[in-house]
Amino acid sequence: MSNSTENLPQIHNKPLRHSVSIPNTFALKSLACNALLIEERADFALISEYAQQLSPVYIVGGGSNLILPNQLGGLVVLMRQQDxxxxxxxxxxxxxxxxxxxxxxxxxxxxxxxxxxxxxxxxxxxxxxxxxxxxxxxxxxxxxxxxxxxxxxxxxxxxxxxxxxxxxxxxxxxxxxxxxxxxxxxxxxxxxxxxxVDWQPCLNYPELRREVLSSQGEETQVRSKDILQAVIDIRRRKLPDPSQIPNAGSFFKNPIVSAAQYESLLSSNPQLVAYEQPSGEYKLAAGWLIDQCGWKGRALGTVRVHQNQALVLTNTGHASASDVVAIAQKIRADVQARFGVTLEQEPVNWA
Ligand SMILES: Cc1cc2nc3c(=O)[nH]c(=O)nc-3n(C[C@H](O)[C@H](O)[C@H](O)COP(=O)(O)OP(=O)(O)OC[C@H]3O[C@@H](n4cnc5c(N)ncnc54)[C@H](O)[C@@H]3O)c2cc1C
Missing domain, CATH: 3.30.465.10 (Uridine Diphospho-n-acetylenolpyruvylglucosamine Reductase; domain 3)
Known part of the structure; x- marks a missing residue:
């Protein structure tokens, strides 16, 4: 990895910025050694120019799916252009x-x-x-x-x-x-x-369906803005707001297992939460698996599993990427030991 910015060309009069704080919803303190802001189409060419001397290249949007180290070398590209x-x-x-x-x-x-x-x-x-x-x-x-x-x-x-x-x-x-x-x-x-152009509502998800139909009654009366409002209401009720409780959303993907493994798990866990997939496989609710291992509401150091949502890890104070990795490893090991199911992390880890 190269962090040197000496002798870099000053292309389009747009120099790199240094020691820039990288926005992220987990509120991990992380500085970009070299940051490039993409604010207009012409800026994309600069990525290629700077990448000749700085690597790797990290692309950052809103930082809502990232686990970041204290300092990130290479070239950090911050996507800011809007249209x-x-x-x-x-x-x-x-x-x-x-x-x-x-x-x-x-x-x-x-x-x-x-x-x-x-x-x-x-x-x-x-x-x-x-x-x-x-x-x-x-x-x-x-x-x-x-x-x-x-x-x-x-x-x-x-x-x-x-x-x-x-x-x-x-x-x-x-x-x-x-x-x-x-x-x-x-x-x-x-x-x-x-x-x-010919919009049809998607109300397959039971909780959303209940919420929308409780106010609208008939499915034929449902408008897209009713669904929009219901989704906003449900999410505000269920998920911690990162600006209040820093988090990166669902920390693990819902694992997909074969029908045979699902049947075997169901026989020893009748309450197992799972959804059949078009492929005949089953998607298991990772949050349920984590909850069954006793992690809901539990903390390890500065990272806590959310008390209402076992799939969400939260930063309770001054967590670092290694604190996040430590609790994630323990949760994964517990789920593996109890259910024989491997959890895969959803956020991208650059630590
Ligand atoms: C409270 C909360 C709730 C969430 N709920 C959901 C949910 O319901 N469903 C869901 O799917 N996700 C969810 N997420 C995850 C997250 O919101 C999504 O993954 C989102 O798309 C990440 O966007 P971002 O701009 O923050 O990406 P970042 O976190 O900045 O980046 C994520 C990845 O995308 C890459 N990337 C970003 N922009 C670009 C680009 N322009 N070109 C190439 N690569 C790029 C990055 O390099 C990185 O690998 C949730 C997260 C939080 C915090």
């Missing part, structure tokens, strides 16, 4: 380009106000539009991949913009090509959304 551009209606979809630095929730609200519904189940997810395809954000029965037409990337090595089709993005549960070694050479510049 929304309506392209038009075609084949029963509204096409809209949204620049990576837009705040995800603001975009969801804006789309709803403009009469382009579809994203309401994904309201209030923290972070930026550019990060949404990386882990294919999902909530309340929908994943963002369903609404993505294509993604424009900046290829750091080749120093060119390219467009990837939805298929090329290789979306699956909390996963995409952007998590592969090849995909990590790319910076998402903008996302092209295809939102349905």
């Amino acid at each position: 929304v551009h309506y392209l038009g209606e075609q084949a029963a979809h509204h096409y809209i380009d949204v620049v990576a630095g837009e705040v995800w929730h603001d975009w969801v609200l804006y789309a709803e106000q403009q009469g382009w519904p579809g994203l309401e189940n994904l309201a209030l997810i923290p972070g930026t539009v550019g990060a949404a395809p990386v882990q294919n954000i999902g909530a309340y029965g929908l994943e963002v991949a369903q609404f993505i037409d294509s993604v424009e990337i900046w290829d750091i090595e080749q120093a060119v913009f390219r467009r990837l089709t939805r298929d090329e993005c290789q979306f699956s549960y909390r996963d995409s090509v952007f998590k592969t070694p090849q995909g990590q050479q790319w910076v998402i510049a903008s996302v092209r959304f295809a939102l349905p």
